[in-house]
Amino acid sequence: MSKFFSSKFDALEPYVPGEQPRDMKYVKLNTNESPFPPSEKALKNAAEAAQRLQLYSDPECTALVEKACEVFGLEKGEIIMNNGSDETLYFAFAAFCDENHPAAFPNISYAFYPVFAEMNRIPYEQIPLNDDFTINVEDYIGINKTIFIANPNAPTGIALSVEDIERIVKSNPNNVVVIDEAYVDFGAETCIPLVKKYDNLLVVQTFSKSRSMAGARLGFGIADKDIIRDLNTIRYSTNPYNINSMTIAAGVGALSDEEYTKKNCQTIIENRKFTVDELTKLGFDILPSKANFVFAKHPQMDGKEIYLELKKRGILVRHFDKELLTQYNRITIGSKEQMQILIDNLKEMVM
């Protein structure tokens, strides 16, 4: 760091995104991207919007908000659009956490949560998962902290029921509960309907996974109007034009093509079942995933070894060096062809 860097960030350790090597063409199963292109409607809209790129994008994202309200059954004011769901989460840490409202989240979850907490210099508690990598719901009942739960959780893929989440939300009426539903469209159940019932629930979703728009950077938060207003206060104090006009337009297109999204999610769910079945035959232990990835280990092979050997063979999966996780690899569910290549290679490695 430079001599000018503020000492307030002494404890800050930036997030490390999944590797994006450019040395060769990989079968890329490491960052939970979709194997399918975005909707044609999204691409058509983006190209049209590019023609007016000399004008600022609409800071209110009017067209996109209207379309999203229609799709998700919301009123204007109950949703905020952001430059990726990471930005929504960052704003939530800023707005709803401080000395009196420390953050709480599982010790194994999206690795960005502790970074957001450090960046905002707020106290936080990392609550251990059960030994089977499930979240112990009782740990979150009435804890009076600002709670962040990824549902399904990452990198485990394990989902909580809406009933369990409702218990957590209901028991913490003086704190915001943030449910990060980045992976919800692959078989878990969304909490969006609960937003009408509880003023302390913020549901965060993204266009990156099920809508094949990771490169467009578009996420959103759904909550009671007062919470959305607070998030907008943060947005208008950091970057009001946070979403470019091509992405706004692409988002409208994607939401106009929900059939395509559903079909792709269904295919991923089928490919996940195929992958789990084949990996099980090879002796892998796999956590029960509702996401577009699986978290798997093999009793006879070291997790890091598997990762390195796959990489040598041109297949990228995500390995975490963190204790408790090091025997596992997180494997994105891609196309049937990609999964077959993975399995063929693992077969050679394991046999």
Add this chain to the structure above:
Amino acid sequence: MSKFFSSKFDALEPYVPGEQPRDMKYVKLNTNESPFPPSEKALKNAAEAAQRLQLYSDPECTALVEKACEVFGLEKGEIIMNNGSDETLYFAFAAFCDENHPAAFPNISYAFYPVFAEMNRIPYEQIPLNDDFTINVEDYIGINKTIFIANPNAPTGIALSVEDIERIVKSNPNNVVVIDEAYVDFGAETCIPLVKKYDNLLVVQTFSKSRSMAGARLGFGIADKDIIRDLNTIRYSTNPYNINSMTIAAGVGALSDEEYTKKNCQTIIENRKFTVDELTKLGFDILPSKANFVFAKHPQMDGKEIYLELKKRGILVRHFDKELLTQYNRITIGSKEQMQILIDNLKEMVM
């Protein structure tokens, strides 16, 4: 605000962007946008990048950084790309300001600076301009604060010389000096060459104005490698995938077409001269602008009245209610046709 909003932001008043009314088609001279479309190369690149939108954008912006280094004569590591120059500025306030390094900037300047300071909860000083709206350079010599200066300044359009800026940078070796060059391409002189000489200078620029890409959201910072590394620490702790892949590609295209950019800037400079001449004939007082806007008042007409009457006539300019500024309007320099419409209308109003 909601009952959950952190009290740490009690003093926060969000930035108010220029109005974007949708009730009718305006001659839009209120947000300093370019009247020219982006380079064809930018549009072609963006359309190609959209085809791979299911993949995350490159967090290192490799292709764009390489192209920018070529254009600006830099080494890799001396530049950071951001989601608009606002984000670069926000990161600079976060990284280089705290209790021991308060911020300092002119009392009349980009209205976002005090918001960024409040958002980061750092002390700041607003240093009065001279009566003629120029910056008094002596006020900034050796003040030992993190300095933010827009050059040319907004909304005045008045520029400092590189010599004056060098004096400020040199006299504050223990603090970062941020020069916000959003409008530099319309006749002012850039400080980029000073970056090789001083480790405490950060130059911020944008693709929004001279490169006609306001809707794409792309800005950048140029500085010593240590400063850029610090800004990346903040970036990787908030939003590593901060720029979408269409915008990254468009940026490469725009930088491959510098002739087009220069031609457009030249046209704006000519249109500015035309506008100043015509407004002067109508009795307006105009500050000497090096930007793609002019700041003008009329001795016989109230500033707000002019703004409101122009709006009624379908012409949008930017009016600030702030004391000292309320007699003025900031008028973006658009196409010759747009400026002619403005002048024809003002003629009717003034006569």
